[in-house]
Every structure is written in structure tokens, then in C-alpha cells.
Amino acid sequence: MTSPPPVGAYAVDxxxxxxxxxxxxxxPHVRLAPVGCGREWACAPDDLRIATPAExxxxxxAYANARSRGEVP
Structure with missing residues (x-):
């Protein structure tokens, strides 16, 4: 079992x-918030890794494009 990324870090589920x-x-779970806005979710720490700058x-x-189309606030 690996330790989860620190609070505030961006991670990939x-x-x-x-x-x-x-x-x-x-x-036993880590709570995440999507980039921009949206519903938070939880996942197992073993299913996480630190996100790359490109990710x-x-x-x-993707969030900015969706916002410009009026799909998200």
C-alpha cells in the first residue's frame, strides 16, 4: 500500500x-475535487498517482472549453 498524494496536490484516479x-x-479513501468545478468523488489511495503538468x-x-460552451458554470 502506497501513501496517498498530499492534500492540495493534483492526482489522477x-x-x-x-x-x-x-x-x-x-x-480508507481519498476525496478529490475535479479541476474547475463538479462533483467531488472518493477513491482508494492505491488508485492514485500524482498528475503530470500535461495532465x-x-x-x-477541458474545463475552460466546457465553460465557454455553457456546459458548466
């Missing part, structure tokens, strides 16, 4: 491919 910011630990940029760009 390898079970879904989603990028999120680590909010806190919830018992962070891609997630931020």
Missing part, C-alpha cells in the same frame, strides 16, 4: 482516468 485536487482523507493542463483546458 487511475481507475477512471479523472484528474482532481486532493481534498482530504476519508477513512493538469489538459484537465484545465
Amino acid at each position: 487511475t481507475s477512471t482516468g479523472r484528474v482532481g485536487r486532493v481534498l482530504d482523507l476519508m477513512g 493538469r493542463l489538459s484537465a484545465a483546458t
